Amino acid sequence: MKTLKDFNFKNKRVLVRCDFNVPLTPKGDILDDFRIKKTIPTIEYLIKRGAKVILMSHLGRPEGKVVEDLRLDKIQEKLMEYLDLSVVKAKDCIGKEIEDWINQMAPGEILLFENLRFHKEEKEADSDFAKALARLADIYVQDAFAVCHRPHASIVGIPKFLPAAAGLLLEKEIKVLNKIIENPVHPLVAIFGGREGDFKAINKISEIADWILIGGLIKKEIEEKNIKLKYPTKIIEPIDNMDSEDIGPQTINLFKEKISQAKTIFWSGPLGKIEEKRFSKGTEEVAKAIIETDAFSVIGGGETVEFINKIGLSENFSHISTGGSSMLAFLSGEKLPGIEALK
Numbered sequence: 001m002k003t004l005k006d007f008n009f010k011n012k013r014v015l016v017r018c019d020f021n022v023p024l025t026p027k028g029d030i031l032d033d034f035r036i037k038k039t040i041p042t043i044e045y046l047i048k049r050g051a052k053v054i055l056m057s058h059l060g061r062p063e064g065k066v067v068e069d070l071r072l073d074k075i076q077e078k079l080m081e082y083l084d085l086s087v088v089k090a091k092d093c094i095g096k097e098i099e100d101w102i103n104q105m106a107p108g109e110i111l112l113f114e115n116l117r118f119h120k121e122e123k124e125a126d127s128d129f130a131k132a133l134a135r136l137a138d139i140y141v142q143d144a145f146a147v148c149h150r151p152h153a154s155i156v157g158i159p160k161f162l163p164a165a166a167g168l169l170l171e172k173e174i175k176v177l178n179k180i181i182e183n184p185v186h187p188l189v190a191i192f193g194g195r196e197g198d199f200k201a202i203n204k205i206s207e208i209a210d211w212i213l214i215g216g217l218i219k220k221e222i223e224e225k226n227i228k229l230k231y232p233t234k235i236i237e238p239i240d241n242m243d244s245e246d247i248g249p250q251t252i253n254l255f256k257e258k259i260s261q262a263k264t265i266f267w268s269g270p271l272g273k274i275e276e277k278r279f280s281k282g283t284e285e286v287a288k289a290i291i292e293t294d295a296f297s298v299i300g301g302g303e304t305v306e307f308i309n310k311i312g313l314s315e316n317f318s319h320i321s322t323g324g325s326s327m328l329a330f331l332s333g334e335k336l337p338g339i340e341a342l343k
C-alpha cells in the first residue's frame with residue numbers, strides 16, 4: 001500500500017476521500033466535529049506540497065437524492081475554521097462546470113465536493129460514476145477509514161483508475177489497530193456496549209483478550225436471542241443495573257477492578273442510555289477508570305467518541321478511532337474493501 005510519502009504532489013490535482021459523516025442536530029448543526037478535525041493533517045500536508053486539493057465525502061444516508069439538510073455547507077465552514085484557509089464548495093461532485101473549475105485551480109487551493117451520496121451510483125459502486133470522479137484528478141488519497149468497510153464508488157471504484165495512496169489518518173488507524181491485533185500487551189480488556197452487539201467482533205477479539213466486559217443492551221440481546229459466545233469464560237456481564245438503562249454501582253466496581261489490571265484496553269459502545277444524564281454514570285466511570293491506568297487504550301464508535309469529547313476526556317486516551325463498524329470489522333480480521341483497493 002502506498003502512502004503520501006510515495007508521491008510528488010506539486011501541481012497535481014489530488015482527490016481526497018474523507019469521512020465527514022458527523023452527527024448532526026435535527027436543525028443540521030454539527031454535534032461533534034472529531035472526524036473533520038482528524039483529516040486536517042492530510043489536507044495541510046497536501047497544501048504544503050503544492051497540491052490542488054479536492055475533498056469529497058458522504059453525509060448521512062440521502063439514498064441517491066438531494067436532501068437539503070445533508071448538504072456539506074456546515075462541513076465547509078468547519079474546514080475553513082480549522083485550516084484557516086478558504087475552501088470553495090461545489091454544487092455537485094461531477095460534471096462540466098466542476099471540471100472547468102478544477103482546470104482553473106492553483107496549487108494550494110481547496111475545493112469541497114457536494115455529498116457523494118446524492119448520486120445513487122455512489123452506493124451502487126457504479127463504474128462510470130467512479131470514472132467520472134477519477135478523471136477530475138491525477139492522484140487519489142484515501143483518508144476515510146470510517147467508511148472503508150463500504151464497497152462504494154468513491155472507495156473501491158476510483159483507485160481502479162488513479163494512482164492511490166493512504167492518507168495520514170488511514171495510515172495511523174491501521175497502525176494502531178494492528179498493534180492491538182498483532183502484539184497486545186496483556187492483560188487485554190475489551191469493553192463492548194451500545195444498542196446491539198457485534199458478536200462476530202466480540203468472538204474474534206475474545207481470541208486475544210483476557211476479559212470482555214459487556215454493558216449496554218448486549219446482555220439482554222444475548223439472553224433474548226439465546227446467543228452462544230465462543231469464549232464464555234472470558235465474558236464479564238453486569239451484575240446489577242439501573243432500571244436496565246445503565247450498569248449499576250456493583251458492576252462499575254467490578255469493571256473498574258478488571259480495567260485497573262489491564263495493559264491494553266479496547267472500548268466501543270456506551271454502557272448505558274447516555275442520551276440521559278442519569279444513565280450516563282456507568283459510561284463516565286468506565287472512561288475515568290481507563291484513563292487512570294497506564295494501559296495502551298483505544299476507543300471508537302461514534303456515540304462513545306462523542307460522549308468522551310463532551311465530557312472533555314479525549315486527550316487522555318492513546319488513540320481514538322474515527323471508525324465504528326469499520327473499526328470492528330478491521331479488528332475482526334476482515335479485509336476492508338477500501339484498504340484492499342489501495343493494494
Ligand code: 3PG
Pocket residue numbers: 019021060061146147150302324325
Ligand atoms: C459511518 O459513520 O458509519 C460511516 O461514515 C459510514 O456511513 P454508513 O454507515 O451510512 O455507510
Ligand code: MG
Pocket residue numbers: 324325
Ligand atoms: Mg455506519
